[in-house]
Amino acid sequence: MSEQHALFDPLLQDLSDRSRDEVLAAFSAVQYAAHPVAEVQLAGLRDVTLRRQVQRMLKLIGRTLVHVDGTHWTAGYDDDIAASLVAQGWQPLSVVDRAVLVLVLIHSVAIPRSEGILTGDSWKSARPTTVDELRTTRISGEERRLALQRLRAAGLIQLSGDHSGGPSYIPGPQLQRLTPAARRRLQDQLILAAAPASPIAEAIRARNGVPVSTTTGGDA
């Protein structure tokens, strides 16, 4: 089957069959694999010229390559496209889903990071958030249960391997798709939400030049 593809064909038609296969394999791997893929595994990522073609394909659909740990690649939303979508008010996650996700990020990443247990700017963490830590009077048990189900299905959270105190959650593989700018935005937003009067929040507001609302800049 070799049907025309209106968006990608202009890019792909100049490639040899072999290069085309390698570019499409790398594109599919960074787009659809749950976790970042190793650069050594794919010619389309190893070879700088082919990788540039993968990046061009991603650009066409509002995405970009994200380098993880210096050895792996995944794809996330292009910062300019994400900013335009946010400016349009685009938000596919419900407010309850975002609230539950933020609670997991606070307990699994923000708190361990503030304690110096987690370093770097990654949103990956092995510190589980327990169901107890997710309890809040603002969200009913049923709402929370359905939100957890949707967030798991989206890969935004995952069950932690630690079942000692009942089910618990850690950030999902999708968080690794955040670009460096998106990771910083998310960090800034959590600080602004958690400690709006702190000097660091003041510095963030000054850097951004405008008062910032307390939304999460998630890459879902």
Next chain:
Amino acid sequence: MSTEAVERRLYNAMWWAKVQSAGPLEVDPDTPAVAGLTRAAAPDGSSVWLVPTLPSGAGHGVLDELDAPPVAVEQPNETARILAICVACCWTDRSAPAWPGSTGTLAQVRSVYAGMRGRPEQSSDLTLIIGSLRRLHATHWLLWDDKAAEVRLGPRVITWTAADLTTLRDLCRHLPEPPAAVLSPQVSPVDEQELEESDE
């Protein structure tokens, strides 16, 4: 690149970003075409769904060879089973494309499910069935109406190729024949309480 070409690229990229973050989108039929997004018209023509398509050689198929799994589907076997049953119930004219198909009912799905298992319905079946229907609805493989207890195939099925449909036709022949659909806006046999325990 001309300004017009730049604007068209941005337009395409924005719509692609939207369908990647929210799944296929139901839009006004007047929405201009987006390169690479196919259009699935709603049966009454009041809207169209924008569904992403990929060139051959791209997509999830590549992941198996790489041993790099996609985000896991919960209860994958039950979910696949329910999708197959819904294809049998909703794709009634099998000489036509699967989209938009016709409306099926929860009663049909339950009946085929029990037939497939070769035993009378058990109390836990409904929880599994509803959980799978909701999961498939969330990913746009099905359009499941909880209140009416009715289901249709989702817009994603428009991307099924002739070869896929041949495989599915064969699969439908191996499933128990669904009973006739009794459509009614009043039907709501879903006992919410019974579903509380599913999945967590």
